Amino acid sequence: MFQDFNIDKLEQSKELLEKKLNESREAIDALLSIKNKTYDNFLKPYQELAEKLNEFLTPLFHIDSVKNSKLTQKVQEEIIPLISIYETELSQNENIYRSIKDIHSNYKSSLNDIQIKVLENEIRDFKLGGCGLEENEKNRLKEINLRLSTLSNKFSQNLLDATNEFEMIVEDFEDVKEIPKSDLELAMFEEERKTKYKFTLQMPSYLAYITYGSNRSLRENIYKAYTTRAPENQKIIDEILELKLERSQILGFKNYAQYSLATKMANSEEEVINFLYELAHKAKEKAFIELDEVAQLAKDDGITQLQSYDVSYYSEKLKKAKYDIDQEYYRPYFEQDSVLNGFFDFLNKVFDIKFKQTNAKAWDEKVKVYDIYDDNTLSARIYIDLESRKDKRGGAWMNNWHTHYVNQHNQKQLPTAYIVCNFPPSKEGTPSLLRHDDVVTLFHEMGHALHHLLSKVEEPFVSGISGVAWDTVEFPSQFLEYFSYDKDVLKLFAKHYETKEVLSDEAIERIIKARNFQSSLALIRQVEFALFDFKLYQKLYKGDEVQALLDSIRDEIAALKPPAYNKFQHGFSHIFSGGYSAGYYSYKWAEVLSADAYYEFLNTNVFNKELALRYKKFILQMGGSKDMNELFYEFAHKEPSVDALLKIDDIIS
Known part of the structure; x- marks a missing residue:
C-alpha cells in the first residue's frame, strides 16, 4: 500500500538514478511513437513516469536535509547535474510539446476540466522551459539550469556549515540567569568540574540567548555570528541573479520577476509592488509606536540607542509585562x-x-x-x-x-x-x-x-x-x-x-x-523581505548593489535599521536555495x-x-x-x- 522509506543503497544513488533516467527516456520515446495519441494513452502514462521518478528522488534530497553528512553531500553533488540535464532535456522536447498541444486541440471538447487544466499547465510550462527556441538558446538554458541547481545546493550547504561552526561558551551564571530552565538544561555541560553553557546558531539555541540572554555584549556576539554567516554566499548570489535574468530574457521576459509571475495568481509586477506598499503604509505608523515601547523599556537599563540584538530581549520583557507571558510557565x-x-x-x-x-x-x-x-x-x-x-x-x-x-x-x-x-x-x-x-x-x-x-x-x-x-x-x-x-x-x-x-x-x-x-512590526519586516526579493529580480544587481537595494528599502519602510555588518541576504535561503525567488510576497x-x-x-x-x-x-x-x-x-x-x-x-x- 505504501512504499517504505529506504536509503540503504544511498552510495549507489548515482548509478541507480542514471538507470532510472534512461528507463524514463526510453518510456517517453515509446509514448512518442504512438500514432494516435490521446489523453489516456499518452498523458496518463507520461504523468506517471514523472511521479515514479519523483518518488525515487524525494528521499535522496530529503535525507540530505535531515541527516546531512559527507555522504549525502556527495550524493547531492552527483545527482543534481543528472537531474538538471534530464529536466532541461524534457522541458525542451519539442515532440512532447507538440503531442500535448495536439491532444489539447483534438480532444479538448471530450475532456473534463481537470484534464484540460493539466494540458494547459503543461503547454505553459513547456514554453517556459524553452520549447520553440533556437537550438543554441536551448543549449544555453541547459547550461544555466545546471549551474543554478549547483549554486542553490552550494548556498544551502554553506549556510548549514556556517551554522554548525559557531559555538558561544558562557561561564558566568549571571549571563544566563534569565534563560528558561528547559533551554538552560539543553545548553548546560560540565568541563573541568565547572558548569558551563553552550549556545549555537541552531534555531532553538540561538532564540534562547537572543531572547533571554542578560549580557548585551553576548547577545550582540551571537546576533553578529548569525547575521554574518556564509559571506561566501555573496558570490553565489551575484551569479544566481545574473543567470536568472539571462534565462528570463532568453524566454522572452523583461526580467525574472516577470518570468516568475507567469505561474502565479498575481497578474503583474505593479500589482505585487502596490500590494506590498499598501500593507506597509497601513502598518508603518503603528510599527513605530510598537518599537518605541521597546526602546522606552530599554532606556530603563541605560540603553539610549536600541539595536537589533536588543529587540527580542526587551520585546520579551515588554510582552511579559503586558500579558504576563512567561514561556517557561507555558512549556x-x-x-x-x-x-x-x-x-x-x-x-x-x-x-x-x-x-x-x-x-x-x-x-x-x-x-x-x-x-x-x-x-x-x-x-x-x-x-x-x-x-x-x-x-x-x-x-x-x-x-x-x-x-x-x-x-x-x-x-x-x-x-x-x-x-x-x-x-x-x-x-x-x-x-x-x-x-x-x-x-x-x-x-x-x-x-x-x-x-x-x-x-x-x-x-x-x-x-x-x-x-x-x-x-x-x-x-x-x-x-x-x-x-x-x-x-x-x-x-x-x-x-x-x-x-x-x-x-x-x-x-x-x-x-x-x-x-x-x-503585529505591525512583524508585518513591516515581512514586507521588507518581500520587497527586497521582488525588486532584486526586476533588474540586475551586483555586489554592493544588492546591499544598497536592501538598505534603500529599509530606509523607506523599516522601523529599525540593523547594524551595517548584518548581511541578511547571505542567509536568505527562501529565495536563493528555495522556491521563493520573486515570490516571497506569496x-x-x-x-x-x-x-x-x-x-x-x-x-x-x-x-x-x-x-x-x-x-x-x-x-x-x-x-x-x-x-x-x-x-x-x-x-x-x-x-x-x-x-x-x-x-x-x-x-x-
Whole structure:
C-alpha cells in the first residue's frame, strides 16, 4: 500500500538514478511513437513516469536535509547535474510539446476540466522551459539550469556549515540567569568540574540567548555570528541573479520577476509592488509606536540607542509585562506528544480524519509515522520529524513524497508527506517541551501537509500541492495556524506533562491577547523581505548593489535599521536555495486568503464542521485542479479582502 522509506543503497544513488533516467527516456520515446495519441494513452502514462521518478528522488534530497553528512553531500553533488540535464532535456522536447498541444486541440471538447487544466499547465510550462527556441538558446538554458541547481545546493550547504561552526561558551551564571530552565538544561555541560553553557546558531539555541540572554555584549556576539554567516554566499548570489535574468530574457521576459509571475495568481509586477506598499503604509505608523515601547523599556537599563540584538530581549520583557507571558510557565503544558495527540483530535473533529501511529521505517528514531484515515478509509501516510539535530537543516517545512492519483490501470495511489521542524530536543529524563510559537509552526506545516494528503484529484500533475500557484500555496498552512490560538482548540492538548492539569482560561487568554503583540512590526519586516526579493529580480544587481537595494528599502519602510555588518541576504535561503525567488510576497498574498477564510469560522465557531468540511471539499481536496481564486470563491462565495488580515492582526479596527 505504501512504499517504505529506504536509503540503504544511498552510495549507489548515482548509478541507480542514471538507470532510472534512461528507463524514463526510453518510456517517453515509446509514448512518442504512438500514432494516435490521446489523453489516456499518452498523458496518463507520461504523468506517471514523472511521479515514479519523483518518488525515487524525494528521499535522496530529503535525507540530505535531515541527516546531512559527507555522504549525502556527495550524493547531492552527483545527482543534481543528472537531474538538471534530464529536466532541461524534457522541458525542451519539442515532440512532447507538440503531442500535448495536439491532444489539447483534438480532444479538448471530450475532456473534463481537470484534464484540460493539466494540458494547459503543461503547454505553459513547456514554453517556459524553452520549447520553440533556437537550438543554441536551448543549449544555453541547459547550461544555466545546471549551474543554478549547483549554486542553490552550494548556498544551502554553506549556510548549514556556517551554522554548525559557531559555538558561544558562557561561564558566568549571571549571563544566563534569565534563560528558561528547559533551554538552560539543553545548553548546560560540565568541563573541568565547572558548569558551563553552550549556545549555537541552531534555531532553538540561538532564540534562547537572543531572547533571554542578560549580557548585551553576548547577545550582540551571537546576533553578529548569525547575521554574518556564509559571506561566501555573496558570490553565489551575484551569479544566481545574473543567470536568472539571462534565462528570463532568453524566454522572452523583461526580467525574472516577470518570468516568475507567469505561474502565479498575481497578474503583474505593479500589482505585487502596490500590494506590498499598501500593507506597509497601513502598518508603518503603528510599527513605530510598537518599537518605541521597546526602546522606552530599554532606556530603563541605560540603553539610549536600541539595536537589533536588543529587540527580542526587551520585546520579551515588554510582552511579559503586558500579558504576563512567561514561556517557561507555558512549556510544560506543550509537551510534544500531548500536542500531537490533541492536534489530531481537533483535526478529527473538524475534518473527519484520524491519525493512527505505525512502526514504518524512517530516517531517525525520533521520527513518528502515522497512517491517516479519511472517513474511516485509509487514505495517506505522514512522517513527522520535530526535534532539532546538528545534522539537520534549520527551519521547518513540509515535503511531499507520493501524490494521490488514479493510474492508467485504474489503481489508486495514496499520498505521503514529511513534516520537519526544529523544536527543542528531548533528552534522558527531559521531554520535548514546546513554545507556543512551536505549536503555531506545527499547525502551519500540517496545513501544507493536509493540502497535499487530502486531495481527491485523480491527475497527479494537479493533485495535492502539485499545480498550485506559488503565491497561494501558503493559504492552507496559514489558515490552520489561526486555530492554534483558539481557546477550545488549545484545551484539547495544553495539559501539564506531569500534573495533567489543563492550561487555565486565564493563561490561554494571555496567549490569545499576546498574538498581536508587535503585529505591525512583524508585518513591516515581512514586507521588507518581500520587497527586497521582488525588486532584486526586476533588474540586475551586483555586489554592493544588492546591499544598497536592501538598505534603500529599509530606509523607506523599516522601523529599525540593523547594524551595517548584518548581511541578511547571505542567509536568505527562501529565495536563493528555495522556491521563493520573486515570490516571497506569496506569504502575505496567501495570508489575505487565509485570514478571510478564518473569518468565516470567527463568525460562527471554530468547530463548525459544516464549514470545515466545505473548506476540505473546495480547498484541500481540489489541489491544483482549479485556480485558487476560483476555489476560494466556491468556498466563501465572495472575493478575499486585505482588511480581514489587518483586522485579525489588530492593525486596523
